[in-house]
Amino acid sequence: xxxxxxxxxxxxxxxFGSLGMISFKQTVFSGLSFLLAMMALAGLFALxxxxxxxxxxxxxxxxxxxxxxxxxxxxVNVNExxxxxxxxxxxxxxxxxxxxxxxxxxxYKSLTHMNREFVETVAGxxxxxxxxxxxxxxxxxxxxxxxxxxxxAMVGAIIIARKEPANDA
Amino acid sequence: xxxxxxxxxVFSLVLAALLALLxxxxxxxxERRVAGLVQDRLGPNRTNVGGFRLGxxxxxxxxxxxxxxxxxxxxxxxxMGRWLFMLAPAITFAMxxxxxxxxxxxxxxxVDGESLRIQALPIESGILWYMAIGAVGIIGIxxxxxxxxxxxxxxxxxxxxxxxxxxxxxxxxxxxxxVLTYNTIDFNVMVxxxxxxxxxxxxxxxxxxxxxxAVIFIITLFVxxxxxxxxxxxxxxxIVAGYMTEYTAMKFAMYFMGEYVAMNTASxxxxxxxxxxxxxxxxxxxxxxxxFSIFALVMMPxxxxxxxxxxKWMRKNNRVRETVSTDGGRxxxxxxxxxxxxxxxxxxxxxxxxxxxxxxxxxxTSIAVTLFQVVIFVVKLMVFNLFFILVRWTxxxxxxxxxxxxxxxxxxxxxxxxIFITALIVVGVS
Numbered sequence: 001x002x003x004x005x006x007x008x009x010x011x012x013x014x015x016f017g018s019l020g021m022i023s024f025k026q027t028v029f030s031g032l033s034f035l036l037a038m039m040a041l042a043g044l045f046a047l048x049x050x051x052x053x054x055x056x057x058x059x060x061x062x063x064x065x066x067x068x069x070x071x072x073x074x075x076v077n078v079n080e081x082x083x084x085x086x087x088x089x090x091x092x093x094x095x096x097x098x099x100x101x102x103x104x105x106x107x108y109k110s111l112t113h114m115n116r117e118f119v120e121t122v123a124g125x126x127x128x129x130x131x132x133x134x135x136x137x138x139x140x141x142x143x144x145x146x147x148x149x150x151x152x153a154m155v156g157a158i159i160i161a162r163k164e165p166a167n168d169a
Numbered sequence: 170x171x172x173x174x175x176x177x178x179v180f181s182l183v184l185a186a187l188l189a190l191l192x193x194x195x196x197x198x199x200e201r202r203v204a205g206l207v208q209d210r211l212g213p214n215r216t217n218v219g220g221f222r223l224g225x226x227x228x229x230x231x232x233x234x235x236x237x238x239x240x241x242x243x244x245x246x247x248x249m250g251r252w253l254f255m256l257a258p259a260i261t262f263a264m265x266x267x268x269x270x271x272x273x274x275x276x277x278x279x280v281d282g283e284s285l286r287i288q289a290l291p292i293e294s295g296i297l298w299y300m301a302i303g304a305v306g307i308i309g310i311x312x313x314x315x316x317x318x319x320x321x322x323x324x325x326x327x328x329x330x331x332x333x334x335x336x337x338x339x340x341x342x343x344x345x346x347x348v349l350t351y352n353t354i355d356f357n358v359m360v361x362x363x364x365x366x367x368x369x370x371x372x373x374x375x376x377x378x379x380x381x382x383a384v385i386f387i388i389t390l391f392v393x394x395x396x397x398x399x400x401x402x403x404x405x406x407x408i409v410a411g412y413m414t415e416y417t418a419m420k421f422a423m424y425f426m427g428e429y430v431a432m433n434t435a436s437x438x439x440x441x442x443x444x445x446x447x448x449x450x451x452x453x454x455x456x457x458x459x460x461f462s463i464f465a466l467v468m469m470p471x472x473x474x475x476x477x478x479x480x481k482w483m484r485k486n487n488r489v490r491e492t493v494s495t496d497g498g499r500x501x502x503x504x505x506x507x508x509x510x511x512x513x514x515x516x517x518x519x520x521x522x523x524x525x526x527x528x529x530x531x532x533x534t535s536i537a538v539t540l541f542q543v544v545i546f547v548v549k550l551m552v553f554n555l556f557f558i559l560v561r562w563t564x565x566x567x568x569x570x571x572x573x574x575x576x577x578x579x580x581x582x583x584x585x586x587x588i589f590i591t592a593l594i595v596v597g598v599s
Contacts, residue, residue: 028250028315035308055297063304063337070311071330074323128294128354 007047013040023093025083027073034069038062049121052128173280177287181274184543185289188550189269189430194229196429200558201228207562221502239418246318247415254316258416258423260309265430268302271295272437273357275447275542276454278535286357287539295356296344299438303393306431307333310395310402313424314412325411328569329402332392335576340389342584343382346591347442350379360446364453372450375443381587383443385580390435392572395428397561401569436553437546444549447542454538461534464541465525469518476514480507 017037024030042057086092124130135143198213202225205212213228221227247254270289277284285291292298307330314326351359365373376383392399403411413424440446448454457464487503524537567575 026249028253028312032253032312051292051294052297055294055301058301059297059304062308063301064334067304067307067311067330067334070308070315071327071334074311074315074327074330077323128297 003047007044010040010043010047013037014044023089025080027078031066031070031073035062035066038066049125052131171281171283173283174285177278177280177285178291181287181291182289184274184287185270185272188274188547189266189433192433192550192554193426193429194226194233196433196554196558197229197232198224198226199555200561201225203555203558204562207559217502221505222499233422236418236422241420242417244317244319244415247316250316253312255420257309257313257316258420258427260312261306262309262423262427262430264302264306264309265427265434268299268306269430269434269437271298271356272434272441273360273446274546275539276361277357278539280532287543288357293355295359296348296354296438296442299434300341300344303431303434304333304337306427309427310412310424313416317412317415319415321408321410321414322412324408325402325414328408329395329412332399332401332572332576335573336389336392336580339385339576339580339584340393342581342588343385343389346382346584346587347375347379347386349588349591349595350375350382356441356446359442360448361454363445364448366451372445374445374450379443379587379591381583382591385584385587386442387439388580390439391557391560392576394431394435394557396432396557398564398567399572400566401572404566404569406566432557433550433554436550436557440546440549440553444553446549447546449545454542457538457541458535461538462525462527465521469521469525472517472521473514476510480510483507 014037017033017035017040020033021030021037024033038057038061041061042054045057046054202212202214212225214222214225216222216225216228216231218227243251243254271292273286273288273295275287277286279285288295290298310329311326314322314324314329317323347359348354351362353359353362359375363373363375367373367377371377395402401407403413405411408414413421416424483506484503487499520537524534527534
């Protein structure tokens with residue numbers, strides 16, 4: 001019961017955090033909502049007793065991703081006048097929510113008909129040792145592919161952002 | 170849950186809270202007195218309560234009362250998000266406090282065959298917790314600087330964030346090398362690892378086993394805590410007070426105290442990882458448990474000797490003008506403190522006599538060992554806090570571009586090199 005209520009609270013935070021991030025007009029509150037959503041996600045990992053994922057989520061998503069996003073928002077420093085005027089924003093949101101409701105129904109149906117017998121957790125579940133062993137034995141190929149993908153994205157971003165050499169130099 | 174579990178948990182939690190919170194006034198006082206020492210002046214030493222100055226610590230409490238009573242001032246140009254403006258310092262303070270909770274203050278105590286951690290938050294992933302929670306504290310600084318709607322604050326917030334990102338990488342990479350060496354992320358196991366010796370005679374402290382990682386780690390923690398010489402985020406010679414410019418009264422005090430809590434936490438993490446934590450060099454907990462009577466016998470003549478010199482020093486220095494009657498308060502303070510110190514010594518001596526007569530492995534011995542280790546931990550913590558303060562008043566502040574260059578150009582490649590060397594040695598040894 002306690003577990004369910006904690007899950008519900010965290011899920012609400014996650015939901016409203018994600019919604020707030022895209023719907024707030026002031027960028028400060030978008031940033032705050034992003035932070036809340038990431039923290040709630042970390043809380044969900046903690047609820048699954050996976051301490052490593054919980055700490056990694058806080059370290060990577062909150063400590064790095066949110067801070068970098070905040071820095072970008074800070075340096076862009078958008079004025080409210082410069083944002084597009086959207087008088088019917090919430091009406092559009094409602095409309096799109098109605099549009100995607102069949103998919104929500106599909107999700108609900110498929111999730112409720114899933115196999116409800118879950119695998120028992122073994123001793124040491126969620127510890128750093130077990131995560132590392134799994135990652136570097138069963139999942140080593142996907143792990144390496146993801147790291148190469150990230151490296152490619154980084155090199156691409158650096159090349160795009162690099163200053164062109166001046167013509168007169 | 171047995172009674173012992175609850176008692177140990179409450180003891181660790183109270184100890185952690187006291188060490189983090191009561192250390193703030195002491196550190197503020199120490200900072201001013203050490204600054205005075207470095208600059209050849211006295212520093213605050215007059216404030217007293219009924220004649221008791223305690224060397225000037227009372228000044229810190231007077232400062233707190235002043236800050237609480239000050240009027241709350243809000244800049245009128247802050248239109249929206251005033252609650253977040255107020256919340257931001259609290260985030261920084263709370264995160265600095267939370268990060269302190271994973272430090273082990275003594276080795277695990279065994280009660281009825283159950284091993285209990287002397288750690289406020291008894292989790293195994295200590296260093297991960299410190300890095301994760303320590304990184305969240307910056308959010309409070311960024312929000313505070315942003316919502317101040319002030320160019321100086323904004324620049325301070327951007328500097329704090331960019332500097333943190335630049336130094337989080339060397340920090341994480343040096344931690345990887347340390348984890349490779351100790352083969353654990355548990356703070357307590359790290360300390361136990363350091364109780365051995367290397368090369369036969371040196372204590373196996375992290376600073377001797379991993380000197381490069383230790384230097385990088387200490388430098389990055391100076392940056393993480395925003396202390397000089399890396400205090401570019403609040404560099405008062407350039408940007409007024411950085412992210413704190415628009416903050417007054419208790420809201421300012423939150424940032425101010427958060428900085429000291431973060432410094433205290435950083436010192437605790439450094440001594441836990443590189444200076445043997447709560448252990449004396451060459452002396453493991455097991456040895457201490459088995460031969461505690463010898464330790465008691467060694468300490469019995471040492472404690473009165475130390476107390477004698479402390480009293481002598483106090484009697485010499487704690488006086489101003491002997492002929493002026495209003496200065497007599499200091500003599501009264503000296504008298505009371507002398508009696509208190511002698512009484513404390515007598516009580517400790519009696520306890521030591523009692524413990525020396527106990528059989529090996531008695532329960533009271535293990536409690537005494539735990540308290541002994543807590544005392545060693547606090548002494549080391551104070552020494553490292555003193556180091557932090559001395560560095561602040563010795564080195565001038567770096568320029569912002571120098572800070573960034575040092576992080577990305579020197580520390581990052583060095584920490585990568587360190588991982589490479591460490592991995593080679595670890596593979597070669599095993």
